[in-house]
Amino acid sequence: MRAQFVLSEIWIGLRRNLTMTIAVITTVAISLALFGGGLLINQQVTEMRGFWDQRISLTIYLCTEESVTTVCQENGPATEDERQQIQSDLEAMSEVASVEYVTAEEAWEDFQDRFSNNEALVEATQKGDLPDNFRVQLENPEEYDTVQSAVEGRPGVDSVSNDQDVLDQFFGLLDGLKWAALTVALIQLAAASLLIGNTIRLSAYSRRRETGIMRLVGASNFYIQLPFLLEGAISGLIGGIFASGFIVATKYFLLDRVQQWFQFDATLSLGSVFSVIGVSIILGVLLCTVASFLTLRRYLRV
Incomplete structure (x- = not known):
């Protein structure tokens, strides 16, 4: 019964704030795509350094x-x-x-x-x-x-x-691209955190009557907060799944093509790609959950 209630609260929150939820998922997906792409480029540069050294x-x-x-x-x-x-x-x-x-x-x-x-x-x-x-x-x-x-x-x-002189210039360029991608990704993640917090705050405000009733009947703080936390976690999970498609595309349409241009064999394994995807998805879920939790502590006051 409690699980059904939590799921219904999540669905209500997603439906009431559909536009904001889509904005959160899009921002998280772009942020994680850039972050995962930066990690993938970092692993490729490491493989290439080992190959050429x-x-x-x-x-x-x-x-x-x-x-x-x-x-x-x-x-x-x-x-x-x-x-x-x-x-x-x-x-x-x-x-x-x-x-x-x-x-x-x-x-x-x-x-x-x-x-x-x-x-x-x-x-x-x-x-x-x-x-x-x-x-x-x-x-x-x-x-x-x-x-x-x-x-x-x-x-x-x-x-x-x-x-060595030629390789230093080449790897210097790749390192610059890597850090630029990671810097933009961190800025996007910060923006995503603010957007997630605002979305959860609006969701909590729109359901303040329900949460007030739950508090009166003796519901615990965690039980009241749980639908909002899961709502943020689901948004982060969906954003991470979308970002994984970009990460796979980066591997096959960018990094593999670069190797064909320069004619060297330092291909990243599928295990490396899946590890980057896993880190990105976990980061997306944690980011949205933590942002939701901090927002609830400040604005919900339960």
Whole structure:
């Protein structure tokens, strides 16, 4: 009997404040969608960092007749002795995991394979534009400065390129997008809390006669507050369910597509997506319930 009464009170509250309830659900859904999207991007960035940290390498370009750096102009193209000495020194360093010598011919073929989908770039690069080079894989990605300083400026070395600088800029952009999404989500959640509180206050005011009668017949404070708390929790649950659709769409239509563009394999598992959805739904229910509870303590005065 009590359960039927509580359910009827919830239905009355939802029906009387239908417009406000829809507004609450919409605001919560948008807030949780942004929040969940931020969490999903954060997990994707973490996966990508782990993927690329294992593949960060240095590329040491050797001097050719066309090199314009001061070292190459003074010493000329790299000799066989200089090349062998550089390779030996690199292999002897504890920070280096492996060293691969790549001829100009091999570098040209690899360039064509990597950028086969960019015909304009391939056509603009002529054979011989890419010099001989060493590709150095590091034991620890954080130690690239040590290896770079050991070979930079040596006779036979034209320039040293490291992936870390490019990746720092790339991940800096992704981190900015992540924090922007989370900041907007937090603002939306704050707005949702205020809207939820206002909706519950109006619902309590419209049913003040019923709650007064319940209080006179000896109903406990919790029993009087329960329909309002459940009303807020249901709104949060529905908003979280709608937000989960956006989170799934973010995974399949944004993050997976980004991976196709950059050709790397650091796909988030379905478990990661479901965990973000679970956190978002739980947050929505808790947010609405807590906002309802605080509003009732202040305005219902039961």
